[in-house]
Amino acid sequence: MAASAPMPHGTGFPAEGRCGYYVEKKKRFCRMVVAAGKRFCGEHAGAAEEENARKRILCPLDPKHTVYEDQLAKHLKKCNSREKPKPDFFIQDINAGLKDETEIPEKLVPISFLSEEQMENLIKKLRKASEGLNSTLKDQIMSHPALHDALNDPKNGDSATKHLKQQVDGKHRKKNSVFERLQIDIQHLCLNKIPLLSKEKLPVVGIGKHLCGVATDLALRCLVETYAASCEERNEEPLAKRVKNDKTEKEINTLAKEGNEKNIPEKWTPVAGIVIALCCHHRCDWRHYVGKEYFRALGLGAVEFHYFQRMSSWATCGMQKTSLEASNISTKRKDKQNDGSEEHDDGGYRITDDSTQSLPGFLNVEEKKKIGHLCKLLIDQGRINYLQQKGFNPALQYYTDPLVSLENVLLTALPNHSSSPETTA
Numbered sequence: 341m342a343a344s345a346p347m348p349h350g351t352g353f354p355a356e357g358r359c360g361y362y363v364e365k366k367k368r369f370c371r372m373v374v375a376a377g378k379r380f381c382g383e384h385a386g387a388a389e390e391e392n393a394r395k396r397i398l399c400p401l402d403p404k405h406t407v408y409e410d411q412l413a414k415h416l417k418k419c420n421s422r423e424k425p426k427p428d429f430f431i432q433d434i435n436a437g438l439k440d441e442t443e444i445p446e447k448l449v450p451i452s453f454l455s456e457e458q459m460e461n462l463i464k465k466l467r468k469a470s471e472g473l474n475s476t477l478k479d480q481i482m483s484h485p486a487l488h489d490a491l492n493d494p495k496n497g498d499s500a501t502k503h504l505k506q507q508v509d510g511k512h513r514k515k516n517s518v519f520e521r522l523q524i525d526i527q528h529l530c531l532n533k534i535p536l537l538s539k540e541k542l543p544v545v546g547i548g549k550h551l552c553g554v555a556t557d558l559a560l561r562c563l564v565e566t567y568a569a570s571c572e573e574r575n576e577e578p579l580a581k582r583v584k585n586d587k588t589e590k591e592i593n594t595l596a597k598e599g600n601e602k603n604i605p606e607k608w609t610p611v612a613g614i615v616i617a618l619c620c621h622h623r624c625d626w627r628h629y630v631g632k633e634y635f636r637a638l639g640l641g642a643v644e645f646h647y648f649q650r651m652s653s654w655a656t657c658g659m660q661k662t663s664l665e666a667s668n669i670s671t672k673r674k675d676k677q678n679d680g681s682e683e684h685d686d687g688g689y690r691i692t693d694d695s696t697q698s699l700p701g702f703l704n705v706e707e708k709k710k711i712g713h714l715c716k717l718l719i720d721q722g723r724i725n726y727l728q729q730k731g732f733n734p735a736l737q738y739y740t741d742p743l744v745s746l747e748n749v750l751l752t753a754l755p756n757h758s759s760s761p762e763t764t765a
Contacts, residue, residue: 431528431533465644469638554629629645631721648719649719654708655715733753734752
């Protein structure tokens with residue numbers, strides 16, 4: 341590292357207690373805190389005259405930071421980028437679905453580079469593939485009683501109320517409840533290797549709040565193929581599911597006699613149910629997508645999928661807003677900075693996708709939105725088809741108002757022998 345970076349005329353001096361190294365690229369002094377009696381921070385210590393005898397080198401584990409060459413061996417043992425021991429439930433790419441990786445085309449050009457004729461052909465394929473699909477989903481907007489008082493608090497403004505509606509009650513206070521957080525990418529998670537599930541043979545309910553794009557496909561494969569299939573291969577029967585609503589055995593028998601046997605499943609599978617709030621279809625990936633067979637049956641492949649998932653952002657890019665939405669944007673952004681709430685590409689009205697930067701001129705705004713929604717529907721229909729093939733009864737429905745979230749579609753699935761929701765085929 342150079343002994344010191346030149347300091348241009350008129351830049352002044354570093355802040356008190358801060359590093360004296362001038363970062364030429366950023367046109368300012370380094371802002372790292374220095375040790376008592378030192379002029380430079382650890383990263384730029386090589387710039388100090390008294391440190392010239394010691395050489396700093398790039399860390400071989402992460403070139404974003406440097407270390408003293410004579411302390412490399414010690415650093416490698418504690419570097420945050422070192423490889424850590426993998427837990428038993430980590431199996432590389434177990435949920436990735438990479439069998440057809442050779443089918444992935446080379447890098448495709450952005451939508452803005454496509455000709456009008458190419459765009460028209462893509463849209464024709466989309467509309468043909470979507471024929472017969474039910475684009476009118478059922479409203480299933482509910483509210484948990486725990487939030488009623490807060491939602492009706494007159495002190496809350498529109499943004500605060502909206503934020504509350506997006507929340508999920510994570511404070512489970514029931515006795516004997518066991519919670520375990522697994523810090524692992526869903527792509528590598530093997531549920532049947534988790535000690536609690538393996539030992540107790542418990543049925544699993546998969547719940548996902550806005551699993552962005554590809555994460556939804558990874559989660560579905562984790563539940564349906566990794567956990568459910570492995571349990572069936574070992575002929576394991578999960579423990580009987582606890583009956584909700586605290587009904588006694590006598591009450592259950594009474595319901596059965598009254599002809600409500602449908603409320604009492606005859607058999608339980610390893611996966612008792614799936615509930616996933618869908619979002620960010622433009623972040624999907626053909627390599628991991630669970631609906632490949634559905635697309636192929638329609639004469640579509642990786643190329644069409646690539647452009648459909650990019651075009652899906654037209655549905656939520658905020659190109660046209662109602663007057664109410666527009667009036668709340670500034671307030672929403674202020675609240676976002678204060679409440680630390682989770683935001684996706686829909687809620688903030690941010691255009692982050694190249695497909696929305698240069699939209700084809702032969703379509704008006706409403707047509708583009710409809711095409712975006714159609715892309716989302718087709719991608720989700722592939723997931724519906726996948727779950728049906730795996731023995732589930734899936735459905736799509738709206739779970740909240742679009743003014744609360746533009747990404748307001750919920751995917752649910754129950755085993756075929758359970759009481760069934762209405763499917764959207």
